[in-house]
Amino acid sequence: MTLTVRIIVILLICPFLMKAQGRFFRWRENIGDWYLGFNTSTSRYCGDLSERCNVAHLQLSWSVGGLVQYRFDEYMSLRADVGLTHLRGDQQYTKNKLNNLSFSSINTSVSVGVQVDFRSIDYPQYNIPYGWLSLGVISINPTTLCNGQRISLIDLKTENVTYADWAGAISYGVGLPLRISRKVQLRLEGRYTHVLSDYLDDVSTVYVDKSTGSLLAQKLADRRSELGIAANRVGAQRGDASYNDGYFLLSLQIVYKK
Numbered sequence: 001m002t003l004t005v006r007i008i009v010i011l012l013i014c015p016f017l018m019k020a021q022g023r024f025f026r027w028r029e030n031i032g033d034w035y036l037g038f039n040t041s042t043s044r045y046c047g048d049l050s051e052r053c054n055v056a057h058l059q060l061s062w063s064v065g066g067l068v069q070y071r072f073d074e075y076m077s078l079r080a081d082v083g084l085t086h087l088r089g090d091q092q093y094t095k096n097k098l099n100n101l102s103f104s105s106i107n108t109s110v111s112v113g114v115q116v117d118f119r120s121i122d123y124p125q126y127n128i129p130y131g132w133l134s135l136g137v138i139s140i141n142p143t144t145l146c147n148g149q150r151i152s153l154i155d156l157k158t159e160n161v162t163y164a165d166w167a168g169a170i171s172y173g174v175g176l177p178l179r180i181s182r183k184v185q186l187r188l189e190g191r192y193t194h195v196l197s198d199y200l201d202d203v204s205t206v207y208v209d210k211s212t213g214s215l216l217a218q219k220l221a222d223r224r225s226e227l228g229i230a231a232n233r234v235g236a237q238r239g240d241a242s243y244n245d246g247y248f249l250l251s252l253q254i255v256y257k258k
Contacts, residue, residue, distance in 0.1 A: 027126050027179040027181075027182060027185070028182075029071060029121040029257070030071070030121070031071055031072060031073065031074065031121075032070075032071065032072075033070075033071045033257055033258070034068070034069070034070055034071075034257070034258040035067070035068070035069040035070075035071075035077075035255050035256065035257050035258070036066070036067070036068060036069075036255070036256050036258065037066060037067040037068075037069070037187070037253050037254060037255035037256070038064075038065070038066050038253065038254055039063075039064065039065050039066070039067070039187075039189070039251040039252060039253035039254070040062070040063070040064055040251065040252055041062065041063035041064070041065070041085075041249040041250060041251035041252070042060050042061075042062065042063075042249070042250045042251075043060065043061045043062060043063045043085050043086060043087060043247055043248065043249050044058055044059065044060055044061075044247060044248040045059060045061070045087040045088060045089050045200075045201070045245070045247050046245065046246045046247055046248065047089060047198075047200055047201045047203070047245035047246070048089075048198070048201055048203040048204065048238075048239035048240055048245070049089030049090060049091050049094070049101055049102065049103060049201050049203060050089045050093075050094065051093070051094045051095070054093060054094065056093075057093035059088055059089055059090065059093065061085075061086040061087060061088050061104075062085075062086050063083055063084065063085035063086065063249055063251070064083070064084050065081060065082055065083030065084065065085075065109075065251075066081070066082055066083075067079055067080060067081045067082075067253075067255075068080050069115065069255075071121075074120045074121050074122060075116055075117050075119075075120055075121075076114055076115065076116050076117070077114070077115045077117075078112070078113075078114060078115075079112070079113055079114070079115050079132060079134070080110075080111070080112045081109070081110070081111045081112075081113075081134065081136070081171075082108075082109065082110050083108070083109045083110075083249075084106060084107070084108055084109075085106070085107045085109065085247065085249070086104065086105070086106050086107075087104065087105050087107060087200070087201075087247055088102075088103065088104040088105075089102065089103055089104075089201050090102040090103075098224060098227065098229055099222075099223070099224060099232070099238070100223040100224055100226055100227055101144075101203060101223055101238075102144055102145070103142040103143065103144050103153065103201045103202055103203070104142075104143055104144070105140070105141050105142045105143060105200070105201075106141070107138050107139050107140070107141070107200075108138070108139045109136055109137070109138040109139070109169060109193070110136050110137055111134040111135060111136025111137075111169065111171055112134055112135065112136065113132050113133050113134020113135060113136075113171070114132060114133060114134075115130055115131070115132035116130060116131055116132065117129075117130045118130060118131070126177075126179045127176060127177055127178060127179070128177065129174060129175065129176050130174065130175050130177075131172070131173065131174045131175075132172065132173060132174075132175075133170075133171070133172045134170075134171045134172070135168070135169070135170060135171075136168070136169050136171065137166050137167065137168055137169060138166070138167055138168075138169045138193070138195055138200075139165060139166055140154070140163065140164065140165050140166065140167055140195075140197060140199060140200055141154060141165060142154065142199070142200065142201055142202040144202075144220060146216070146219070146220060151216070151220065153202040153220065154199075154202070156213075156214070156216065156217040156220060156221070157213070157217065158202055158203075158210070158217060158220055158221035159202075159203075159204060159205050159206070159207075159208055159221070159238065160208045160209075160210075161199070161204070161205070163197065163199040164197070167195055167196050167197035167199075167200075168195075168196035168197075169193050169194065169195050169196060170193070170194045170196070171191055171192070171193040171194075172191065172192060173189055173190050173191025173192065173249075174189070174190060174191075175187050175188060175189035175190070175253075176188050176189075177255075180254075183256055183257050184254065184255065184256055184257070185254075185255040185257070186252070186253070186254060186255075187251075187252075187253040187254075187255055188251070188252060188253075189249075189250075189251040189253055190248070190249070190250050190251070191248070191249050191251070192246060192247070192248050192249075193246055193247055193248075193249070194244060194246045195244055195245045195246050195247075196244060197244060197245065198239065198241055198243070198244045198245055199245075200245035200246075200247075201239075201245055203238055203239035204238070204239040204240075204241045205238060205239055205241045206234075206235050206236060206237055206238050206239075207221065207222055207231075207232045207233070207234055207235065207236045207237075207238050208221070208234060209234050210222075
C-alpha cells in the first residue's frame with residue numbers, strides 16, 4: 001500500500017472511529033499499565049543515493065515491528081521497539097544518475113526510549129498526542145543487483161573502508177492514538193531514525209583505486225561502465241561524508257492494553 005493510499009484510508013476512518021469512541025467505549029490509563037503493539041509502516045530512506053526534495057521519486061518501501069510499553073508516570077512511559085525495515089535507493093532518480101549506484105537492504109532494529117504525552121492521563125480527552133525519543137542499534141547489510149543476482153556489498157569494500165554490520169541509532173517521533181475499545185488503540189505514528197553510520201547504503205566518500213581488488217569489487221564500486229560511460233577518476237566524489245544516513249517511517253499501529 002502506497003503512502004498516499006495509507007493517508008487517505010486513515011483520513012476516511014478517523015471520523016468514524018472518533019464517533020464510536022464517544023458512544024461506546026471508555027478508555028482509561030493508569031500508572032503501572034503495560035501495552036503490547038504491532039505496526040506496519042511505509043519507509044523512506046534518506047542518504048547518499050536519494051534526494052531530499054524529490055517528491056516525484058520517494059523510493060518508498062515497507063517496515064513491520066512491535067513494541068512493549070510500560071507507564072510509570074501520568075505523562076511518561078518507557079517503550080521498547082523492534083523492527084524489520086526494507087530500505088532502497090537508486091541514483092537513476094537523482095541528479096547523479098550517470099553514476100548508476102543503487103542499494104537495498106532489510107535492516108533489523110532494536111531501541112529503548114521514553115514516550116511523553118502532551119497532556120496528563122487525567123485530562124478528559126482520550127486522543128492525547130505524544131512524542132518520544134529512543135536509542136538503539138540497527139543492522140547494516142547493503143546489497144545491490146548485478147546481472148540479476150543480489151550481491152552483498154559490505155565485504156567488497158567499495159571505498160576501501162571496513163565498516164561494522166551494526167550501528168547505533170537515534171529515533172524520535174510523534175503519534176496520535178485513536179481508541180478502538182477499552183483495551184485497544186489504533187495509533188498513527190511518524191518517526192525519523194538517525195543512523196550513526198554513513199554506510200547504510202555502502203556510499204560515503206570518494207571513488208578509490210580498486211585495481212588490486214576483485215573484478216566484482218571493481219565493477220560495483222563504479223558502475224558507470226554499465227551505461228557505456230568512462231569511469232570516475234580516483235578521488236572524485238562518490239557520496240557525502242558530512243551527513244550520516246537515516247530513514248522515515250509512517251506507521252499504523254495496533255496497541256493492546258493488558
